[in-house]
Amino acid sequence: MKSFTKLTAIACPFDEINVDTNQLCPTRFNKLPIGDPYLKKVMFHDQRFTQDGKPRNTDFIFNREPYKKAEIIVADQNWGIGSSRESAVYAMASFGIKSVIAASFGDIHYNNMTKNGLCPVQLSQEACHELRSMLLENIGAKITVDLEELKVIAPDGTEYEFNMHPLKRRCLIQGLDDISLTKQYMDAIKDFEANHHKSKPFMTVQKPS
Amino acid sequence: MPGKTLFDKIWDSHVVAEEEGETLVYVDRLLVHEGSRHSFTMLRNIEMPPYRAEQVFGFADHYMPTETTEGGIPGVRDNKIRGMLELMEKNTSEVGVRYFGFHDPDQGILHVVPPEQGISQPGIFLCGADSHTSTHGAFGSISFGVGASEAGHIMATQCLWQQRPSPLRINIDGTLPFGVHAKDIILGVIAKFGVGIGVGKAIEFAGSCIERMSMEQRMTVCNMTIEAAGRMGMIAPDETTYEYMEGRPYVPRGKLWKDAVEYWSSLPSDEDAVFANEKTLEVEELDPMVTWGTNPEMTLPITGTIPFPEDAENEDQRREIQGALDYMDLQPGMGMEEIEIERVFIGSCTNSRIEDIRAAAEVAAKGTAKVEAWVVPGSKSIKRQAEAEGLDQIFTDSGFDWREPGCSLCTALNGDLLNDGQRCVSTSNRNFKGRQGPNGKTHLASPAMAAAAAITGKLTDVRTLE
Ligand code: SF4
Numbered sequence: 001m002k003s004f005t006k007l008t009a010i011a012c013p014f015d016e017i018n019v020d021t022n023q024l025c026p027t028r029f030n031k032l033p034i035g036d037p038y039l040k041k042v043m044f045h046d047q048r049f050t051q052d053g054k055p056r057n058t059d060f061i062f063n064r065e066p067y068k069k070a071e072i073i074v075a076d077q078n079w080g081i082g083s084s085r086e087s088a089v090y091a092m093a094s095f096g097i098k099s100v101i102a103a104s105f106g107d108i109h110y111n112n113m114t115k116n117g118l119c120p121v122q123l124s125q126e127a128c129h130e131l132r133s134m135l136l137e138n139i140g141a142k143i144t145v146d147l148e149e150l151k152v153i154a155p156d157g158t159e160y161e162f163n164m165h166p167l168k169r170r171c172l173i174q175g176l177d178d179i180s181l182t183k184q185y186m187d188a189i190k191d192f193e194a195n196h197h198k199s200k201p202f203m204t205v206q207k208p209s
Numbered sequence: 210m211p212g213k214t215l216f217d218k219i220w221d222s223h224v225v226a227e228e229e230g231e232t233l234v235y236v237d238r239l240l241v242h243e244g245s246r247h248s249f250t251m252l253r254n255i256e257m258p259p260y261r262a263e264q265v266f267g268f269a270d271h272y273m274p275t276e277t278t279e280g281g282i283p284g285v286r287d288n289k290i291r292g293m294l295e296l297m298e299k300n301t302s303e304v305g306v307r308y309f310g311f312h313d314p315d316q317g318i319l320h321v322v323p324p325e326q327g328i329s330q331p332g333i334f335l336c337g338a339d340s341h342t343s344t345h346g347a348f349g350s351i352s353f354g355v356g357a358s359e360a361g362h363i364m365a366t367q368c369l370w371q372q373r374p375s376p377l378r379i380n381i382d383g384t385l386p387f388g389v390h391a392k393d394i395i396l397g398v399i400a401k402f403g404v405g406i407g408v409g410k411a412i413e414f415a416g417s418c419i420e421r422m423s424m425e426q427r428m429t430v431c432n433m434t435i436e437a438a439g440r441m442g443m444i445a446p447d448e449t450t451y452e453y454m455e456g457r458p459y460v461p462r463g464k465l466w467k468d469a470v471e472y473w474s475s476l477p478s479d480e481d482a483v484f485a486n487e488k489t490l491e492v493e494e495l496d497p498m499v500t501w502g503t504n505p506e507m508t509l510p511i512t513g514t515i516p517f518p519e520d521a522e523n524e525d526q527r528r529e530i531q532g533a534l535d536y537m538d539l540q541p542g543m544g545m546e547e548i549e550i551e552r553v554f555i556g557s558c559t560n561s562r563i564e565d566i567r568a569a570a571e572v573a574a575k576g577t578a579k580v581e582a583w584v585v586p587g588s589k590s591i592k593r594q595a596e597a598e599g600l601d602q603i604f605t606d607s608g609f610d611w612r613e614p615g616c617s618l619c620t621a622l623n624g625d626l627l628n629d630g631q632r633c634v635s636t637s638n639r640n641f642k643g644r645q646g647p648n649g650k651t652h653l654a655s656p657a658m659a660a661a662a663a664i665t666g667k668l669t670d671v672r673t674l675e
Contacts, residue, residue: 017529018404018504020641027620027644030244031289046643051629076525078405081438082641083620084340086247086357104408107440108340108356115358165372166229178358179255182366185226185233189368192225192235200222202469203237203333205263208326208458 002117003175004147007098009071011143012061013132019075020082021109023047025091032087039094042087062095066140074131074143075102079120080109089116099145101152103128114168115178119147127152127160147173212479214376215445216411219351219476223334231370238328239265239363240319240337241306243272243293244622248338249300251361259304259364266328267301267308268319269294271339271622273615275585282311287624304364317588317614320344320558324428325590327457331446331473336363341558341638343434347427348454349446349476351411354435374409374440375485378478380416381430383492388672390568391426392560392636392655394418395433396498398490400508407439410485413478414444418492424453425564432559433638436505445477499545499668500640500653502533507640509545511658511670517541536642537650538632545668550632550652553578553663554645555609556585557619557637560656563594565636569656570600575674576664578608583625585617609663621645634662 029042041049047060061067073079079102080088089112092100098118103125105113113120123131134155135141141155147169152160164172171181182189197204213221226233241248245267252259259265272293274285282298285291294311301308309316315326320341323329331349336342340354355369363369379402381394399406412434419427427444434442451470454460461469496510507530509515518534518541521527534541539548555561555569566586584604586592592614595601601611617625619637627633627646636659640651652668661671 016532017525020504022639022641022644026647027622030622031293034247046647051647078438081404082340082639084338084354084356085244089356104405107409107438108354111359112356115356165231167231167370170229178362178370179251179365182233182362182368182370185368186366188226188233189235189366193367196222196235200332200472202461202465202472203330205238206459206461206465209456209462 001175001177004098004117004119004172006144006146006148007071008142008144009098010066010069010140011072011074011135012067012070013135014061014073014075015132017077018081019079021080021085021088021106022082024080024088025085029091030085030087034090039091042091043095069096071096071098072143072145073097073100074128074135075100076128077103077125079105081106084108086112089113089118093118101128101131101145114172117172117175119145119172121145121152121162123152123160123162211483212481214478214482214484215349215413215443215476216351216376219332219334220373225368230372232373233368234334234371236336236363236367236369237264237333238335239360240268240323240335240342241265241360242268242270242319242338243297245338245357245360246296246300247357248361248364249304251358252304252364255365257365259306260367262305264367265306265364266323267297267306267310268322269297269310269316270318271616271620273311273613273623275612275615275617275623275625278311278613290624315588315590317590318558318561318616320432321561321587321591324348324424325457325588327454327460330454330460331450332476336360336369340435341432343439343442344428344432344558346434346441346443347424347431348450349443349473351441351443353441374411376413377407377410377486378413378415378484380487380489381414381418381492382416382489383418385418385492386495388497388657389492389495390655390657391422391429393495393498394490394492395430396500396505396508396653397495399433399437399505400498401490402437402488404436404504404506405438407434407437410439412437412439412442414442416489419444420447423564424449425562428562429559433505436638446473497655497658497671499658501537501539501545503536503640503642505640505653507533511545511668513545515539515541515543515545546670548668550634550662550667551580552627552631552633553580553582553659554585554618554633554635554637555583555656555659556587556617558587559638560636561585561587561591563591565656566591566595566600569660570603572657572660572671572674573607573609573664574603576607578663579666580663582609582663583612583618584609585612586614588614607664618645634659634668
């Protein structure tokens with residue numbers, strides 16, 4: 001997994017609330033494997049392209065310069081609600097997105113982001129609003145997301161602090177995937193399991209009758 | 210010390226380790242489907258076999274054809290879809306997990322088959338590679354959906370890093386009025402308390418109405434917990450649970466069954482248990498509910514009228530309502546019953562169980578379908594049962610399409626799609642933009658309400674049908 005420490009990049013203001021994972025990756029693209037070149041076009045596909053993949057709606061913000069090169073999204077409430085599909089994150093990553101700032105996130109989507117090296121940043125709704133206003137006044141402005149210092153630096157220099165769960169933050173900064181982390185616990189898992197199955201034998205998987 | 214909730218008891222008995230406030234929890238059962246190939250790739254990449262293959266179960270559902278299964282997997286025309294089915298066969302047999310696959314006599318949806326098979330049990334920690342895994346919480350378990358990386362992690366270690374959610378109790382009290390079903394309750398809960406009520410929460414459903422419910426109704430309620438943003442939904446196990454479970458293939462037998470029931474009976478929340486929050490819904494006040502917009506909170510009683518954006522409480526909401534009206538192509542002030550529809554889908558892990566099929570058949574028998582109407586049972590075993598009861602005949606006589614089991618139009622992955630822009634009454638769980646096909650307009654409702662819409666061609670109050 002790629003590590004995420006600090007990023008300064010073009011940020012795209014996106015003020016719709018309740019952006020669900022189906023918009024980030026329409027269901028029919030779930031089949032695309034990681035690395036498929038078409039994945040670049042999948043994020044908000046149906047707003048950006050026609051059914052057969054031709055560009056449409058040049059007004060749509062992700063179809064416009066400089067946002068085609070955005071690496072940060074400043075959203076609003078409930079980013080990534082809906083299905084657990086991780087392909088939503090692959091689509092975002094393929095577009096080039098590395099961090100999303102939002103007032104709230106879909107639970108599973110938030111985890112899916114951190115597990116793929118993308119940095120979700122939760123700020124207050126007012127802070128998201130202020131950031132988006134600055135970005136709208138100053139097209140193509142850059143924002144800094146600093147995971148080590150746990151702060152976002154706005155185009156005008158304003159700093160916003162955020163929180164992330166310490167373990168998630170450590171894994172992102174070190175680029176440590178969960179399996180490597182958990183492997184350090186294999187003994188504890190074995191002990192737990194032996195005890196669990198001994199005290200509650202009915203919880204082990206039975207041979208089907 | 211205050212008492213413990215159902216959630217606390219199960220959580221506490223699955224803690225392996227804690228680090229920096231995250232908990233490593235032990236997962237008793239994992240459910241995966243054809244869409245989970247990334248998880249298998251992860252295992253391959255780290256060159257690890259599954260840690261406990263017997264605790265992993267695979268299902269062919271998301272990509273299953275529902276028109277016909279004749280010709281087997283080679284008979285599936287779309288290359289990509291066939292590829293997904295083939296890959297799952299290969300992946301599951303390679304690592305040796307029990308696969309309810311294409312040809313299995315008990316194939317079906319991953320939230321429908323495990324309860325039938327007795328894989329879903331009280332007190333266990335169960336994860337699934339689909340967000341509606343909350344369904345299994347109806348048995349009094351901790352059950353929730355995980356992403357593909359998390360599923361891969363569970364396969365490799367049988368554990369998962371989690372933050373402890375806080376428990377919330379929603380009491381559903383009263384007797385269900387005529388024509389009102391479990392689906393209307395959960396839609397009513399979301400409409401009343403909002404799609405954000407469950408964020409970071411383990412929701413326990415309790416109350417006199419829940420206590421009287423069948424397991425199938427309980428599953429419908431828990432299934433849509435995720436639409437209220439809940440991490441999981443759960444219901445305390447009781448006699449109804451044990452009665453449903455006893456004798457199913459994967460359920461413990463003999464002395465183990467007795468020990469299990471004794472343990473399960475200790476799980477319900479203690480009298481003095483503390484919940485972070487508590488809410489109550491009286492079902493007597495409920496009508497059959499239908500969604501009108503693009504998230505499940507945008508729900509109205511069938512007797513309601515489409516809202517005016519200018520009546521919204523704030524600018525954000527006004528924009529959201531306007532956006533939904535534009536997308537759904539509806540006018541403010543219009544009666545729900547004036548909305549004409551083009552398709553009907555009865556199925557999905559929310560409402561494809563035998564009781565759902567019976568409820569739909571009862572209504573279907575009253576007329577002939579005016580629009581294309583599909584009935585997709587949740588599993589082969591439900592299909593057999595329905596056919597034994599002659600329900601398939603009722604449907605086909607009334608012009609409904611009786612199909613093969615799978616997820617089908619719930620998520621439109623298998624090639625079952627609405628035509629561009631079609632309006633569909635659906636018994637599934639999500640009315641997001643484009644979920645059932647490009648520009649598709651989805652109205653969520655109960656099986657009885659969906660069947661009623663099919664025979665009138667518009668949203669219809671099932672209670673008024675002759
Ligand atoms: S029916 Fe729908 S929600 Fe249920 S498992 Fe299938 S795709 Fe997921």
